[in-house]
Amino acid sequence: MNARASLALGSVAAALVAAAVWGEGVVTRQAIPDRVTVIYWEKWTGAEADGMRAVINDFNASQSRIFVKYLSISGVDSKTALATAGGDPPDVAGIWLDQVCQFADAKALTDLSEMARESGLSRDYYITNYWDPLFYKGKLWALPSTPASVALHVREDLVPPEYASPETFPKTLEGMDALVDKISKRNEDGSLKMAGFLPSDPGWWNWSWGFYFGGKLVDGDRLTVNSPENVRAYEWVASYTKRFGTKEVQNFQSGFGNFASPQDPFMDGKVATEINGVWKGNYIHVFKPGLKWFAVPFPYVADHPELAGMSDLSQDILVIPRGAKHAKEAFEFIRYVQRQDVMEKLCLSHGKNSPLAKVSEHFFNTHPNKFIRLFDKLARSPTAFSPPQIGILPRIQSEMNVAFQEINTGQKTPKQALDDAEARLTEQWQIYKSQVLEK
Amino acid sequence: MAGLLFASPWILGFGVFLLYPLIASLLYSFTNFSILRPPSWIGLSNYQEMAHDEVFYTTLKNTLLYVVGAVPLGTVVAIGLAMLLNSKVRGMAFYRTIFFLPTLVPMVVLGTLFLWIFNGDYGLLNAAFHKVGITAPNWLGDPAWAKWTLVLISVWGCGQAMVIYLAGLQNVPVSLYEAADLDGAKTWAKTRHVTLPMLSPVILFNVIMGIIGSLQIFAVPYVMFPDGAPARSTYFFSSYLFDNAFKNQRMGYASALGWVMFLITLGLTILAMRISERHVHYEGG
Numbered sequence: 001m002n003a004r005a006s007l008a009l010g011s012v013a014a015a016l017v018a019a020a021v022w023g024e025g026v027v028t029r030q031a032i033p034d035r036v037t038v039i040y041w042e043k044w045t046g047a048e049a050d051g052m053r054a055v056i057n058d059f060n061a062s063q064s065r066i067f068v069k070y071l072s073i074s075g076v077d078s079k080t081a082l083a084t085a086g087g088d089p090p091d092v093a094g095i096w097l098d099q100v101c102q103f104a105d106a107k108a109l110t111d112l113s114e115m116a117r118e119s120g121l122s123r124d125y126y127i128t129n130y131w132d133p134l135f136y137k138g139k140l141w142a143l144p145s146t147p148a149s150v151a152l153h154v155r156e157d158l159v160p161p162e163y164a165s166p167e168t169f170p171k172t173l174e175g176m177d178a179l180v181d182k183i184s185k186r187n188e189d190g191s192l193k194m195a196g197f198l199p200s201d202p203g204w205w206n207w208s209w210g211f212y213f214g215g216k217l218v219d220g221d222r223l224t225v226n227s228p229e230n231v232r233a234y235e236w237v238a239s240y241t242k243r244f245g246t247k248e249v250q251n252f253q254s255g256f257g258n259f260a261s262p263q264d265p266f267m268d269g270k271v272a273t274e275i276n277g278v279w280k281g282n283y284i285h286v287f288k289p290g291l292k293w294f295a296v297p298f299p300y301v302a303d304h305p306e307l308a309g310m311s312d313l314s315q316d317i318l319v320i321p322r323g324a325k326h327a328k329e330a331f332e333f334i335r336y337v338q339r340q341d342v343m344e345k346l347c348l349s350h351g352k353n354s355p356l357a358k359v360s361e362h363f364f365n366t367h368p369n370k371f372i373r374l375f376d377k378l379a380r381s382p383t384a385f386s387p388p389q390i391g392i393l394p395r396i397q398s399e400m401n402v403a404f405q406e407i408n409t410g411q412k413t414p415k416q417a418l419d420d421a422e423a424r425l426t427e428q429w430q431i432y433k434s435q436v437l438e439k
Numbered sequence: 440m441a442g443l444l445f446a447s448p449w450i451l452g453f454g455v456f457l458l459y460p461l462i463a464s465l466l467y468s469f470t471n472f473s474i475l476r477p478p479s480w481i482g483l484s485n486y487q488e489m490a491h492d493e494v495f496y497t498t499l500k501n502t503l504l505y506v507v508g509a510v511p512l513g514t515v516v517a518i519g520l521a522m523l524l525n526s527k528v529r530g531m532a533f534y535r536t537i538f539f540l541p542t543l544v545p546m547v548v549l550g551t552l553f554l555w556i557f558n559g560d561y562g563l564l565n566a567a568f569h570k571v572g573i574t575a576p577n578w579l580g581d582p583a584w585a586k587w588t589l590v591l592i593s594v595w596g597c598g599q600a601m602v603i604y605l606a607g608l609q610n611v612p613v614s615l616y617e618a619a620d621l622d623g624a625k626t627w628a629k630t631r632h633v634t635l636p637m638l639s640p641v642i643l644f645n646v647i648m649g650i651i652g653s654l655q656i657f658a659v660p661y662v663m664f665p666d667g668a669p670a671r672s673t674y675f676f677s678s679y680l681f682d683n684a685f686k687n688q689r690m691g692y693a694s695a696l697g698w699v700m701f702l703i704t705l706g707l708t709i710l711a712m713r714i715s716e717r718h719v720h721y722e723g724g
Contacts, residue, residue: 254562
């Protein structure tokens with residue numbers, strides 16, 4: 001090979017390396033000349049992505065200085081962390097509230113407190129139950145995109161007529177348990193045909209059962225995973241396994257279809273009641289239009305009537321990763337999303353309630369979920385709760401999932417499972433404190 | 440100069456994607472490194488933590504049990520198929536293609552496919568068992584069965600090994616079989632005393648590759664059993680490493696896990712080589 005050919009080969013290799021290193025940045029950041037391009041990474045695909053894209057199109061058309069480019073990213077949380085570590089994060093990232101403390105502790109986020117104050121966003125603009133968890137260590141790290149509250153969904157046609165309305169459905173957990181015993185059905189071979197309720201369905205909030213019994217997972221600096229309230233809660237979970245049989249529940253649940261399909265157990269009539277979020281109405285509307293159902297606050301334990309109106313509040317949030325190249329412009333877009341009309345448009349498209357204190361009648365009247373007022377009320381409830389503010393929350397949720405499964409499969413007693421989870425998490429918490437917080 | 444330039448893509452790739460991560464991960468394993476903040480030296484702390492990390496032992500046990508199940512099963516099935524596909528039957532090229540094709544299915548598709556096949560309630564497999572009056576287990580939902588279901592699924596990918604065994608079988612000198620025939624050997628005797636000894640170097644290679652591959656099991660359980668459910672019965676070493684690196688943001692601890700996995704892999708490979716000294720027969724020596 002002569003020198004010219006060697007030079008050509010070397011040039012091609014260098015060009016390939018350069019394209020790999022700088023290509024993505026060159027292409028995405030110059031999407032619209034003369035405008036600052038804000039790169040926005042979000043978890044949503046499908047209809048939810050379409051809802052946000054409509055908002056983005058409105059924003060891009062509303063001014064001529066900023067262009068927001070939306071990218072659906074799977075594993076958006078870990079990829080945002082990696083991109084931030086690599087010094088080239090997106091300008092806006094759509095992650096979950098559960099990760100705020102972990103990201104903030106890792107110094108991966110931009111403090112939004114000052115920008116929010118300057119743009120007139122304050123606590124009274126939001127439902128306080130949604131605003132407060134966005135603050136951690138005195139700083140504002142995120143603003144909501146779409147929030148949610150959860151309630152008990154009930155199939156009208158699968159409960160006796162005397163219980164088939166929000167007014168007459170049992171208000172206490174004990175009342176609901178008695179109803180479950182009454183309406184659950186078995187096949188001739190003893191297998192389950194229809195369960196009145198299953199704590200393991202859909203299984204997205206396995207960590208939160210203790211809250212419904214007055215428990216907490218964290219108290220100040222201390223983990224309280226195995227507190228008496230939590231043990232009581234998971235004994236209640238175990239009572240369902242005992243009621244129906246471990247193997248029977250396992251077999252029965254393995255036949256459940258995906259929640260975003262007509263084979264969803266609630267839509268398919270395999271469970272008569274199900275704890276689920278405000279978005280459930282949207283899925284019912286798409287996959288089983290005409291289904292007769294209603295929503296009620298999750299029942300409270302009879303000896304704690306003060307816990308009535310409990311609901312697990314979750315939020316999809318918008319953050320500006322540390323080192324974002326256009327933080328100011330990114331915040332301008334996030335601020336736009338917080339406008340009442342824009343937020344309501346977005347939440348309507350996602351079938352969710354609004355995080356804002358003021359909600360228009362138009363929002364309630366046009367919402368696809370006919371029980372939207374209940375979900376709004378639950379979001380404002382003094383007993384509603386958000387995930388605990390602690391950097392190891394993802395690990396707590398993971399350990400609680402394991403404990404739940406150990407209890408649900410009869411491998412451990414609730415006390416055993418929670419004691420083990422407490423021990424593992426306490427060790428993790430000590431390591432986290434020494435390696436992350438005290439650094 | 441020209442030679443170096445020709446080799447430069449490999450040198451570059453090796454340096455950037457293999458050598459640098461290898462050295463970096465060794466260094467990171469002695470640090471507290473969250474990716475988002477600079478690493479700080481903590482000596483052997485990550486390894487000391489591992490020594491009393493219950494989840495580490497759970498994932499290690501799950502992984503080793505998977506290796507113990509998947510490697511022998513895969514070996515037996517792959518050799519069996521290779522022997523069948525080595526026979527002189529019409530349309531053999533077609534059959535060989537059919538048996539190799541499953542290995543081309545992407546892991547994620549495979550995971551989704553088996554979720555349907557092994558579903559305890561409406562899965563194809565249990566429907567078939569039901570037809571013949573057998574009550575089959577809940578393959579995916581029962582902690583006692585979930586891991587072994589993955590072992591069964593691993594057989595799906597034995598096509599690669601099967602092709603190598605097939606090549607090995609075709610290398611066995613016909614004269615040995617003729618000599619065995621003259622000695623009056625039947626099929627099993629020929630398999631036991633001719634085929635398997637002659638195939639032993641190939642078996643050793645495939646077993647070692649199988650051990651390495653099985654220790655790294657990740658994609659299929661990741662798709663089929665999120666978070667190692669039920670109750671961590673399908674939580675494997677690679678998944679734990681991944682979770683520490685990318686979910687818990689503990690790259691230092693994940694690096695230490697990676698090096699422990701490397702040492703275990705190395706140890707098992709050396710063990711296999713040692714055991715093979717007495718059982719592997721090389722042609723001509």
